[in-house]
Amino acid sequence: MGEIFAIFGVDWKVLFVNIFNFGVLVIALSYLLYGPVIKLIDERRRKIEKGLRDAQKAKEELESIKASEKKILAKAQAEAQEKLLNAEELAKKEREEILQEAQSKALTTIASAKRQAEEEKKAIMQEAKDEIAKEAVLAAKKILASS
Amino acid sequence: MGEHGIHIALSAEKLFDFLSFPVSNTLIASYLSISTLLVIAFLLRKNLKELPGRFQALVEALFEYVLSYMEEVLEDRKLARKLFPIIMTIFLFILVSNWAEHLPIFETIFTKAGEGHEYVALLKSANTDLNTTLALAIISFFTVEILGVVTVGFWKYMGKFFNFSSPLNFAIGIIEFVSELARLIAFSFRLFGNILAGEVLILVVKYFVPYFLPVPLMAFELFVGFIQAAIFALLTLFFVKIAIAEVEH
Numbered sequence: 053m054g055e056i057f058a059i060f061g062v063d064w065k066v067l068f069v070n071i072f073n074f075g076v077l078v079i080a081l082s083y084l085l086y087g088p089v090i091k092l093i094d095e096r097r098r099k100i101e102k103g104l105r106d107a108q109k110a111k112e113e114l115e116s117i118k119a120s121e122k123k124i125l126a127k128a129q130a131e132a133q134e135k136l137l138n139a140e141e142l143a144k145k146e147r148e149e150i151l152q153e154a155q156s157k158a159l160t161t162i163a164s165a166k167r168q169a170e171e172e173k174k175a176i177m178q179e180a181k182d183e184i185a186k187e188a189v190l191a192a193k194k195i196l197a198s199s
Numbered sequence: 200m201g202e203h204g205i206h207i208a209l210s211a212e213k214l215f216d217f218l219s220f221p222v223s224n225t226l227i228a229s230y231l232s233i234s235t236l237l238v239i240a241f242l243l244r245k246n247l248k249e250l251p252g253r254f255q256a257l258v259e260a261l262f263e264y265v266l267s268y269m270e271e272v273l274e275d276r277k278l279a280r281k282l283f284p285i286i287m288t289i290f291l292f293i294l295v296s297n298w299a300e301h302l303p304i305f306e307t308i309f310t311k312a313g314e315g316h317e318y319v320a321l322l323k324s325a326n327t328d329l330n331t332t333l334a335l336a337i338i339s340f341f342t343v344e345i346l347g348v349v350t351v352g353f354w355k356y357m358g359k360f361f362n363f364s365s366p367l368n369f370a371i372g373i374i375e376f377v378s379e380l381a382r383l384i385a386f387s388f389r390l391f392g393n394i395l396a397g398e399v400l401i402l403v404v405k406y407f408v409p410y411f412l413p414v415p416l417m418a419f420e421l422f423v424g425f426i427q428a429a430i431f432a433l434l435t436l437f438f439v440k441i442a443i444a445e446v447e448h
């Protein structure tokens with residue numbers, strides 16, 4: 053065994069130095085490279101996971117908002133339709149009422165005007181009759197006086 | 200060196216001693232890989248952004264892939280995260296060392312060193328030294344055994360190897376124990392042999408056909424370097440999986 057080691061130049065001191073160097077390298081690389089890089093990878097993975105989760109959540113929220121928006125819109129439309137119908141009906145009714153009132157008013161106005169005209173006519177006729185009688189009396193008087 | 204023929208060394212060449220620790224050219228190369236990794240890690244950390252650039256995205260993709268694969272194999276998220284630094288560092292260190300070997304600075308700069316003051320290459324691929332690969336194998340071995348003991352429990356884990364319930368179980372336990380130790384040899388020599396063979400192959404081809412022919416071989420060696428790095432890391436992962444599995448009775 054010792055002879056074989058001598059051929060290959062195996063020296064316990066060199067062996068020890070090599071093992072020591074390797075140990076230092078492992079520790080130094082762990083501190084400088086492995087630790088920070090793996091931490092970075094882990095952090096990034098967490099961040100991406102969170103981002104994906106957030107995106108999913110946002111998507112779901114958006115969908116629910118969209119659905120409720122649609123519902124509200126449909127409700128508002130239905131309400132508006134109903135209100136419009138009501139208003140139309142009301143307007144129709146009012147128009148009819150107004151028309152009826154106007155008609156009746158017009159009829160009463162015409163009737164009263166007719167009556168008034170009739171009365172005036174009567175009055176004028178009476179007046180004329182009186183005038184004619186008066187004139188006749190005067191004329192008769194004149195004739196009588198001249199004769 | 201050309202006129203002296205091909206120079207192939209099974210062992211690394213010592214350059215100098217530092218505090219009675221021998222420093223070889225493969226150790227310098229290993230420090231080059233380590234510092235390259237550290238510089239890249241430092242720059243990446245400084246420029247770490249939420250929105251990744253190209254390089255950061257590549258690193259993140261690699262880490263994520265390896266981590267998810269480990270979680271799949273181990274079926275344990277926490278353990279996968281604990282084991283990840285070791286598996287990843289094994290892979291990165293072997294990969295960078297294997298790929299750096301093809302840089303022109305390797306085995307081209309020579310310096311006078313050693314006992315006889317002969318010329319020695321300043322840089323030699325880290326994994327062509329059994330010291331490096333055996334060190335990695337020892338780390339892999341202890342990672343596996345410690346995780347096994349911690350997860351299963353000391354006595355239960357040892358019961359896998361020293362089972363006195365029947366002669367057959369005892370024999371199986373001993374075989375398991377030997378194969379566990381043999382992994383050290385298998386791990387270290389697999390990596391060492393592959394990388395050294397690639398280096399020698401290119402060296403030989405360079406000696407006979409210095410132009411063009413080494414290029415496809417170097418491309419192939421890049422592939423081998425990647426495969427060996429992946430094998431080392433994957434086998435460590437699988438052995439951990441075996442070690443933490445509950446003992447069947």
